[in-house]
Amino acid sequence: MTSPLPEPIRLAVDCMGGDHGPSVTLPACRAFLDKHPGAELILVGKPEELTAAAAWPRCRIVAASEVVTMDDPVEVALRRKRDSSMRVTIQQLKADRDGNPAQAHACVSAGNTGALMAVARYVLKTLDGIDRPAIATVMPNQRGRFTTVLDLGANVDCTAEHLLQFAVMGSALVSAVEGVEEPSVGLLNIGEEAIKGSETIKQAAELLRTAGAAGRLNFFGNVEGNDIYKGTTDIVVCDGFVGNVMLKTSEGLATMIGAFIKEEFSRNLLTKAAAVLAMPVLKAFKHRVDHRRFNGAALLGLRGLVFKSHGSADAFAFEMALARAYDAARNRLLDRVHDRIVATLQARAGDAGDNAANSVAQAA
Template sequence: MSLPRIAVDAMGGDEGVRVMVEGAALARRRHDRFKFLLVGDETRIKAALDNHPNLRGASEILHSTDVISGEDKPSQALRRAKTTSMGMAVNAVKAGDAGAAVSGGNTGALMAISKLALRTMPGIDRPALAALLPTLGDNDVVMLDLGANTECDARNLIQFAIMGSAYSRVVTGRDSPRVRLLNIGTEDMKGTDELRDAATILRKAAADLSMSFDGFTEADKVCRGDVDVVVTDGFSGNIALKAIEGTARFVGDLLRRSFSSSLRSKFGFLVSRPATELLKHHLDPNNHNGAVFLGLNGIVVKSHGSANAVGVANAVHVTARLLEENVTERITADLARVGEESLKMKRAPASAATTGDAA
């Protein structure tokens, strides 16, 4: 049985066509059953494919020279969805010409276009942006929402937990991922009414959802390795993500400054180089690239705009895994197990859902 092809917005990302095509070529070595739809300037794409014959034979080009910039507002992007490389890649998923789309372009624009074109799945009120973060354990941690919805009610958080758990089962291989809600403390009485209500329902439903739920976690525990899925609203999630990324850069910069401060420090660097290289690899965002818009009727993956070819390849790898493991069907099955009765609670106002930027 042939797998659906992956649409790649070849014009997205800081480096554009060269890096997006190289990343897709790297990913195809790992997923050689997939074919690709490369969307962008045909002349530039063909030139880039000359260096990657393995991808050239498995690709079709959809021509577009119109590109959504990082400064374009979501409303502007929506008006040009039919002509831009990003919009055409997502619309290929809507039309059934591709099973998933990957873009390194403007996050807010990608979310707006994807939500309008694909709509949310039955039983999901709002899509969420989920990403993998490195930990001290053997597993990466799935964190969502990272910026798509600034305010969420308990119903939204429960849906995020269901989607995040299904995604985690794909990427970690755990039958029962450890799920926690991000809070200011781990005690049951801590946090907002929304968090406490969501925790109460998730404790009752966890056994039916193939997840291990035990309440709350704090921001300093996110990357310890003792949790597989961290659930929060997009406002808190985006702040936490950027704080984690900023701390990683701070540690890296501090190490570089320390090792270059004196001759003795430089000698110490040579001695400890294997350890520092391992640290660098672990903290490199390219090795954890690929944020997913969960909850849509189709798969859309956001690659970091500054990702190199390895980073793009990882984003395509995430996309391929989601298609191979039928993550959308898993989410649908889990929602059915919970049942609508368990989720009958007041929804947050529609105006509270805003498209953010987690890039």
């Protein structure tokens, strides 16, 4: 069992990112500090817009003169805005050129997703053995827990090897944050049968089964979209195209159902009276499906812990993203991902060696 990281846990926060900037990020940071006495924050942004936080305890401000907007192309964020709040925030996770250690254990931004991934990958680089970082987040399920899904849009086209890496990283995430030591992994497919799916999915299933048989993963098998909400497995792995469509469809469906319920209860005096009687149930339902509670997607596979908040997040949602980053850092998510990837690479190298030896023996 990996021991928790000693406090204080320091988070770097891009206070300028997202649709609302400091009007949301600062109240969220204040609420987060009140609830996490073992945390410290590095607030990054234009100092004149962060003056309200100047006297906060366990908090300091780092200046950044530029802001990556939600519609900035990746090239602008990466090449032109070198002093953006996003980039300076990510740089807090990296030791400087003089050898001074990283200033923060994790960082959070609500900025442009494509820009955040590109800048984070450029500044931090990927872990050895990881070809592409992946975006992972949690979805509520019928068991009253969460299903972690990845990738959610970082990689549109994925190989079978990439999907295996996502499974390994997702397992480390759930193990660290949810406390499940051997989380179950499902591969998203159009059916449970092994014969279904594209060639890439079939190859990925074979790699996952091999890893599962060797004890490196708890592979359940193929799962379908409804299994995400049933809670059939702790983790569901898919490529970024499918994952992003699934995420946006789910958010749209939840919003539509909420609007339908409100519309039906507002039809006339009788339905309004029924709404009053049903208010406790409606509030409980709203709480269970409130997407703000699940805000904070991890960018896995980097040499640093980067968390992405929804750009439209309010203060409560952004606070939840901070809490997820805090839990990940405290439970040494980065170390867990590294250790699982190393173990998987070593085991696969051993498998390749055994196969080569068998081939030589057969040829002889």
